[in-house]
Amino acid sequence: MDHKKNINLLKTARGQLDGIIKMIEDERYCVDISKQILAVQALLKKSNLEILNNHMKGCLKEAIREGNGDEKIEEIVMILDKYIK
Amino acid sequence: MDHKKNINLLKTARGQLDGIIKMIEDERYCVDISKQILAVQALLKKSNLEILNNHMKGCLKEAIREGNGDEKIEEIVMILDKYIK
Amino acid sequence: MDHKKNINLLKTARGQLDGIIKMIEDERYCVDISKQILAVQALLKKSNLEILNNHMKGCLKEAIREGNGDEKIEEIVMILDKYIK
Amino acid sequence: MDHKKNINLLKTARGQLDGIIKMIEDERYCVDISKQILAVQALLKKSNLEILNNHMKGCLKEAIREGNGDEKIEEIVMILDKYIK
Numbered sequence: 001m002d003h004k005k006n007i008n009l010l011k012t013a014r015g016q017l018d019g020i021i022k023m024i025e026d027e028r029y030c031v032d033i034s035k036q037i038l039a040v041q042a043l044l045k046k047s048n049l050e051i052l053n054n055h056m057k058g059c060l061k062e063a064i065r066e067g068n069g070d071e072k073i074e075e076i077v078m079i080l081d082k083y084i085k
Numbered sequence: 086m087d088h089k090k091n092i093n094l095l096k097t098a099r100g101q102l103d104g105i106i107k108m109i110e111d112e113r114y115c116v117d118i119s120k121q122i123l124a125v126q127a128l129l130k131k132s133n134l135e136i137l138n139n140h141m142k143g144c145l146k147e148a149i150r151e152g153n154g155d156e157k158i159e160e161i162v163m164i165l166d167k168y169i170k
Numbered sequence: 171m172d173h174k175k176n177i178n179l180l181k182t183a184r185g186q187l188d189g190i191i192k193m194i195e196d197e198r199y200c201v202d203i204s205k206q207i208l209a210v211q212a213l214l215k216k217s218n219l220e221i222l223n224n225h226m227k228g229c230l231k232e233a234i235r236e237g238n239g240d241e242k243i244e245e246i247v248m249i250l251d252k253y254i255k
Numbered sequence: 256m257d258h259k260k261n262i263n264l265l266k267t268a269r270g271q272l273d274g275i276i277k278m279i280e281d282e283r284y285c286v287d288i289s290k291q292i293l294a295v296q297a298l299l300k301k302s303n304l305e306i307l308n309n310h311m312k313g314c315l316k317e318a319i320r321e322g323n324g325d326e327k328i329e330e331i332v333m334i335l336d337k338y339i340k
Contacts, residue, residue, distance in 0.1 A: 021266065025262070034334055079286065133204055133208070
């Protein structure tokens with residue numbers, strides 16, 4: 001997995017959360033706060049897609065070559081089920 | 086792929102759409118109509134998860150065994166990107 | 171509510187479902203089928219946003235003017251809760 | 256707005272992000288990391304729904320009483336459009 005890329009995405013998201021907490025404390029306009037939360041969620045989505053991509057190219061591939069990929073596939077589908085509305 | 090299961094899910098969704106069109110024509114309460122649309126989307130999600138599940142256990146597995154799974158993985162990640170908010 | 175626009179969106183979605191059922195019967199490539207289901211979901215989202223928009227400009231506004239908007243607001247938030255991942 | 260509740264939700268999310276960064280550094284199993292990111296997104300969703308709920312019961316109600324609610328409604332629909340797949 002490309003740790004550096006993912007860690008940077010998550011550190012950026014963390015920093016933005018600090019900013020949003022400040023916006024709430026400063027009683028900033030609700031819609032602006034809501035938009036900022038959406039921006040953090042977009043970062044988390046990006047990171048999670050990166051993780052799933054790497055997982056499929058790593059662990060899943062290996063498991064399939066060793067003849068037992070179904071369990072890993074079920075794990076991925078279970079995450080998709082939670083993720084997709 | 087379990088065609089029968091998926092085709093039934095989609096036929097149910099189609100029938101529910103007919104019902105929603107009638108609700109709009111009958112000027113039913115907006116929130117009730119909105120909830121019905123959500124129910125159809127849940128059916129479509131279920132069908133799509135089934136399709137992705139079968140795809141990974143079929144085409145993806147085969148491609149990985151033949152040594153060229155990355156392209157198929159990119160396809161799946163591209164769909165997830167469109168699907169996930 | 172702009173019935174015509176919504177009914178057209180839903181009729182288009184319905185027609186696309188017919189097409190997807192045919193694709194499954196013809197054993198078309200899973201990823202192509204999955205993309206088509208995503209397209210139908212985009213139509214349903216568009217229709218549902220239209221309905222919520224009209225609902226807020228109609229029923230919600232009226233309820234707020236009559237001094238009892240909170241119940242209607244709870245209904246909208248309940249739909250958002252179901253809709254948002 | 257119930258600042259305290261929202262700030263607590265966001266501080267919890269921030270703390271969980273620290274934990275996820277550590278999981279990546281420790282090369283923990285990808286699926287477990289992915290699940291943790293989903294948990295943070297659920298917290299952010301909860302916070303954002305709270306913000307939208309309060310916004311509708313506060314700013315939107317006031318604007319509607321003053322006869323210019325449409326602009327505020329458009330803002331909310333724009334956020335829903337970004338939020339909903």
